[in-house]
Amino acid sequence: MTGRLKTDGRLKAMLVAHYRDAFLARRRRRPVAWVTSGAPVELLHALGILPVYPENFAAVAASRHLAVELCEAAEAAGYSPDLCSYARTSIGSMLTGQGPLKGKALPEPDLLFAASNICGVVVKWWEVVARHYRVPLFILDFPFVSERLTAHQVDYVRRQLEEAIAFLQAQTGRQLTRGALAARLRLSAEAVALWNQVQLCRRAAPCPVGALDAFTNLFPMVTLRGTRACVDYLRRLCREVEGRVARGEGAVQGERYRLIWDNIAIWHAFGLIRYLHSRGASFVGETYTWAWGEYEFGPEDLHDPLGSLATQYSQVILNIDLGRRLERLLHMVKGQRADGVLFHSCRSCKTYSLGQLPLAREIGNRLAVPSLLLEADMADARAYSEGQARTRVDAFLEVLDSRRNGSCRASG
Amino acid sequence: MGQDAFRQALAGNGVPRGGAIGYLCSYTPEELILAAGLQPVRLFPPGGPPGPADTYLQSFACPFARGCLDAALRGEWDWLAGVVFPYTCDSLRAVAEVWRMYLPARSLFFINLPLRVEGEAAQEYAAREFERFRRWLEGVAGGPVVADAIHSAVRLAGSLREALAGSGLAGRPFLEAAMGAQVMDRLAALELLALPDEAGVAGGTRILVAGGALETPVVLRELELAGAAVVGDDLCVGSRYVALGGAWGDVPPPNPVAELARAYLARLPCPAKHPAWRRLDALLEQVAALRAEGVVFLLQKFCESHAFDLPYLRAGLAARQVPSLALELEQGTLPRGQTRTRVEAFLETLGGGDRR
Numbered sequence: 001m002t003g004r005l006k007t008d009g010r011l012k013a014m015l016v017a018h019y020r021d022a023f024l025a026r027r028r029r030r031p032v033a034w035v036t037s038g039a040p041v042e043l044l045h046a047l048g049i050l051p052v053y054p055e056n057f058a059a060v061a062a063s064r065h066l067a068v069e070l071c072e073a074a075e076a077a078g079y080s081p082d083l084c085s086y087a088r089t090s091i092g093s094m095l096t097g098q099g100p101l102k103g104k105a106l107p108e109p110d111l112l113f114a115a116s117n118i119c120g121v122v123v124k125w126w127e128v129v130a131r132h133y134r135v136p137l138f139i140l141d142f143p144f145v146s147e148r149l150t151a152h153q154v155d156y157v158r159r160q161l162e163e164a165i166a167f168l169q170a171q172t173g174r175q176l177t178r179g180a181l182a183a184r185l186r187l188s189a190e191a192v193a194l195w196n197q198v199q200l201c202r203r204a205a206p207c208p209v210g211a212l213d214a215f216t217n218l219f220p221m222v223t224l225r226g227t228r229a230c231v232d233y234l235r236r237l238c239r240e241v242e243g244r245v246a247r248g249e250g251a252v253q254g255e256r257y258r259l260i261w262d263n264i265a266i267w268h269a270f271g272l273i274r275y276l277h278s279r280g281a282s283f284v285g286e287t288y289t290w291a292w293g294e295y296e297f298g299p300e301d302l303h304d305p306l307g308s309l310a311t312q313y314s315q316v317i318l319n320i321d322l323g324r325r326l327e328r329l330l331h332m333v334k335g336q337r338a339d340g341v342l343f344h345s346c347r348s349c350k351t352y353s354l355g356q357l358p359l360a361r362e363i364g365n366r367l368a369v370p371s372l373l374l375e376a377d378m379a380d381a382r383a384y385s386e387g388q389a390r391t392r393v394d395a396f397l398e399v400l401d402s403r404r405n406g407s408c409r410a411s412g
Numbered sequence: 413m414g415q416d417a418f419r420q421a422l423a424g425n426g427v428p429r430g431g432a433i434g435y436l437c438s439y440t441p442e443e444l445i446l447a448a449g450l451q452p453v454r455l456f457p458p459g460g461p462p463g464p465a466d467t468y469l470q471s472f473a474c475p476f477a478r479g480c481l482d483a484a485l486r487g488e489w490d491w492l493a494g495v496v497f498p499y500t501c502d503s504l505r506a507v508a509e510v511w512r513m514y515l516p517a518r519s520l521f522f523i524n525l526p527l528r529v530e531g532e533a534a535q536e537y538a539a540r541e542f543e544r545f546r547r548w549l550e551g552v553a554g555g556p557v558v559a560d561a562i563h564s565a566v567r568l569a570g571s572l573r574e575a576l577a578g579s580g581l582a583g584r585p586f587l588e589a590a591m592g593a594q595v596m597d598r599l600a601a602l603e604l605l606a607l608p609d610e611a612g613v614a615g616g617t618r619i620l621v622a623g624g625a626l627e628t629p630v631v632l633r634e635l636e637l638a639g640a641a642v643v644g645d646d647l648c649v650g651s652r653y654v655a656l657g658g659a660w661g662d663v664p665p666p667n668p669v670a671e672l673a674r675a676y677l678a679r680l681p682c683p684a685k686h687p688a689w690r691r692l693d694a695l696l697e698q699v700a701a702l703r704a705e706g707v708v709f710l711l712q713k714f715c716e717s718h719a720f721d722l723p724y725l726r727a728g729l730a731a732r733q734v735p736s737l738a739l740e741l742e743q744g745t746l747p748r749g750q751t752r753t754r755v756e757a758f759l760e761t762l763g764g765g766d767r768r
């Protein structure tokens with residue numbers, strides 16, 4: 001096995017540096033915004049605002065097995081255990097001051113910025129944070145794109161972006177220049193192109209990057225998109241991955257099955273992915289990591305940055321209708337030459353998970369590609385049993401085996 | 413008053429078999445449906461154990477939303493000329509998506525309502541969505557939906573809301589009337605409300621119920637049996653529906669669709685909309701006006717919008733010495749026994765009231 005990517009070391013350093021910056025921001029008079037993963041972060045970077053991501057923070061807490069404790073703290077304060085576990089982790093941390101960053105919670109926000117293009121949950125969650133810290137909140141509403149994005153939807157988002165700029169300027173006393181935003185979009189576009197290049201490399205057999213690396217390497221794409229540091233990092237990543245392809249090195253020894261992962265990672269159970277790798281199953285794509293390659297800012301977009309932000313951020317994976325989500329998934333399965341799909345049915349995340357059953361059914365009907373639906377949760381380990389998951393994975397791999405043997409016989 | 417007629421309508425007896433448009437959530441501008449000469453029928457899933465929806469939705473979708481899909485898949489709503497989903501929450505959106513994929517697409521319209529209710533941009537956007545909805549209705553009705561018709565429809569729906577508000581009804585009888593009115597011919601509902609009131613207010617500890625969607629008013633029976641007198645509600649099937657306000661004057665506004673959109677966004681926001689800040693004040697006002705001794709929250713399991721607001725609302729009520737209790741609905745009902753004990757214990761702590 002080729003093992004984890006070398007760039008991983010650098011990745012950890014970036015993560016540490018990002019959170020150190022967040023803690024030092026106040027002293028350096030740099031405003032800190034808590035933002036959602038679907039927010040047009042280029043805007044914040046262009047204004048010199050430091051974005052921190054409670055979702056990423058919750059994922060870090062989950063991977064260090066601290067999320068359950070924090071969820072319990074939120075539950076003790078009256079938050080239902082049925083609420084999104086990222087929200088519970090973040091709220092628990094906010095209430096107790098505890099967290100995975102050397103024991104600490106996220107630094108306090110100066111302002112809050114949430115975009116509704118990933119779910120309705122973030123709007124309610126950010127309202128809770130705004131009440132707690134008594135800081136101003138901006139909600140950027142992206143109407144759901146059912147069938148097609150309409151002109152009046154783009155117009156609505158564009159007008160809100162104008163409001164958002166006025167809000168951010170007023171809160172921080174900083175001024176946004178057109179050039180600054182265009183420069184951020186250009187950097188974003190570069191990062192997206194590199195990220196997609198990495199993903200395309202995963203078409204190779206054996207696949208050079210596994211799910212563990214893909215999930216962890218997403219951090220710069222989410223958090224630092226629109227910065228030079230992100231582009232530099234991805235360039236290295238791309239080089240390393242291309243090197244692997246050239247040498248015919250796979251992330252998994254004896255690649256036998258090529259799978260697609262749907263939904264957020266199960267951050268507290270990377271053991272399951274290692275187990276899959278050990279059984280010769282490699283992940284050739286994840287709809288989740290893929291999603292960050294779907295922002296397309298071409299040179300022509302730089303003339304109308306707000307219009308293109310509105311258009312691109314409206315059509316993220318969790319804001320489009322099921323038909324289009326299915327198209328994207330079919331495309332991915334075919335393009336990456338996958339022979340199975342693993343749907344993480346994540347009870348926390350309704351926008352991502354509800355709809356998976358029809359997707360699984362259609363993938364089966366149209367491509368005869370089997371899928372496995374695994375019930376779990378991205379952060380709350382209480383809803384998950386590794387033993388059961390492995391048993392189901394074993395059975396699924398057997399299905400793939402029997403199909404392979406069957407089709408070999410048929411073609412031979 | 414025609415309590416029996418309302419009950420019958422809710423049980424499905426008063427429902428027409430043609431020209432009806434089903435809708436989910438009180439953000440649907442029923443006035444436009446009326447103006448198209450069609451009957452708006454608010455859809456309340458029949459409740460009961462999970463059915464065919466299980467094949468399409470995991471167990472963690474809110475039971476109200478999955479109940480709707482169950483009913484649709486069972487063909488119980490096949491007689492509708494169309495169904496309208498306004499954008500409410502992630503669960504209901506998922507139901508609409510499954511519906512679109514596996515049930516006849518012709519019949520579904522998704523009003524892509526804004527999540528924000530404040531600001532000019534949201535208002536103009538909502539107006540354009542309402543306009544799109546109007547055009548869709550024209551297609552279903554096979555004729556134009558003109559300004560005059562909208563004006564009359566607003567007046568009719570407004571009179572009905574006013575009649576409900578002024579009916580003197582509260583608690584279960586009120587919900588029966590309000591929910592019944594939303595599934596039946598609106599003129600007939602208005603006539604029923606004009607009949608003399610025979611319901612009267614039951615005795616017991618004065619309680620306000622708050623929450624989201626309910627499948628049936630029968631839920632309140634468990635509270636009554638435990639000794640509560642439900643004197644008011646903050647439910648989207650009840651007073652939040654009524655609260656949209658009254659009719660327009662004699663002269664129609666220049667742009668009735670935009671005016672209607674404005675009215676819908678201006679009403680007390682449901683927790684799934686932003687911002688929800690006004691909700692606590694509204695609740696406190698209602699508690700004071702109705703001299704309620706406590707509040708019982710009725711929540712659909714997995715409903716995130718309501719669950720996020722709950723700790724804040726309860727703390728805000730507690731700070732004003734208003735005790736509250738939160739109950740979770742299961743398949744449209746409150747589990748017997750256990751609920752009774754909890755409600756009784758809660759009422760004990762309130763003491764007082766005009767208990768008999």
Ligand code: SF4
Pocket residue numbers: 055084085086087118119120121122318348349350351352
């Ligand atoms: S509900 Fe899903 S998309 Fe929304 S914050 Fe939670 S995990 Fe993220």
Ligand code: SF4
Pocket residue numbers: 474475476477500501502503504624625684712714715716717718
């Ligand atoms: S009760 Fe809550 S989750 Fe269910 S449909 Fe209504 S808003 Fe959505």
